[in-house]
Structure formats: structure tokens, C-alpha cells
Amino acid sequence: EDQVTQSPEALRLQEGESSSLNCSYTVSGLRGLFWYRQDPGKGPEFLFTLYSAGEEKEKERLKATLTKKESFLHITAPKPEDSATYLCAVPWSNDYKLSFGAGTTVTVRA
């Protein structure tokens, strides 16, 4: 069964304190891994797609990396506006529907 697991569930950071979020998956024949950001009371907003091991994508203070079994979202020198829930998702192995992890809620204190 395809599964996506994110850790930690919650992360509290001081402004400027860099850290990483983990997304591990068990799906055969990965056809992409997606990262989304979700602010409270809003729908998820697309951040990155990664397709192959070794690939990296960057956007401002965020960098996503992919290995054969997991992906990391690195937050460098975070600011309070980076506070959000970060979700990762992978397509189901036999279809194009996305299976989502439960998310990591990041809180950055000034």
C-alpha cells in the first residue's frame, strides 16, 4: 500500500534557526514528489515537484531534495512568515491521484 509519512508533526523554530522536514514514502516507481505549503484556514499552495533522486529545487529560504526513499524540505534562516503547515504528496503507484502525508506544522518565532 502506498504510504507517505512526514516528520516531525510540529516544529518550533527561532527566527534564523535553520532546520529540515522529512517526507518518507513507500511507493513503487515514483512518478514525482510534491511539496505544498498550507496557511491556516486556506487551501494548500504548490511549492515544488521533484522527479528523480538527487534532484533539488529552491524557492527563497526553502530547498527540497529527493532520494530514493525520502525527501527533505530544508528551511534556511526562517522568518515568521515561513510559519505554515508543509505537506508532501506522491502519486498513487497505479494512478495519478495524489496521496498526502499528514503534514509538518512549522512555527517560527521572532
Added chain:
Amino acid sequence: DVKVTQSSRYLVKRTGEKVFLECVQDMDHENMFWYRQDPGLGLRLIYFSYDVKMKEKGDIPEGYSVSREKKERFSLILESASTNQTSMYLCASSLLGQGPNYGYTFGSGTRLTVV
């Protein structure tokens, strides 16, 4: 930019009521999806549709139905609302197939409370 619009941000309904949640997208996407999101459980797929009048069950279809009469509109129906259907409901759309355009675009969500 693709826009996915959900008709209501907040709804309060009574147990047993029939509830309609509407979703409209404006970029001619083939795929449309309904998810519910609950703390600690993440997003769970209720129903999805690849084309007009087509629908397929997701992980948790019980108690729900859907309608897609036009390509841009996908409706979620709670046949008889129950308190365990209190949740955030998210609609999404995407292009068919894979590639850089594969990622979903989500609406802002409808927070439904059943009392």
C-alpha cells in the same frame, strides 16, 4: 493563474440535512478532486473525476456523492449530514497526465460544521 473557487468558506448545517458543496475551476482542467482534511489525518480523498459525468471513489466515499455535469464544476453532496462529517473540505483540479503541470491547484476550502 488557475483559480479554483469553492462557493462557501464556512457552513453550519444540522444533522440529517442534505448539503451541497460547490467547486468551480477556470482553466479547463480535466481532473477534479474532493478531499477532507482533519487534524492528524491529513488530506483524504473522497471522490474524483477525470471527465464530465465520470466519477470514481477515493479512500472515504461513504456518506458522500458527487456530480460533474460540466467540465468546470464539481459538486460534493452529503446525502444526510452527520456530526462526523464536520471537517475542512478541499477541492482541487489538475491537468490530465503527468509532468510539470501535474500538481494540483486547490481551492480555499470550506469549513463545514454539522450540529
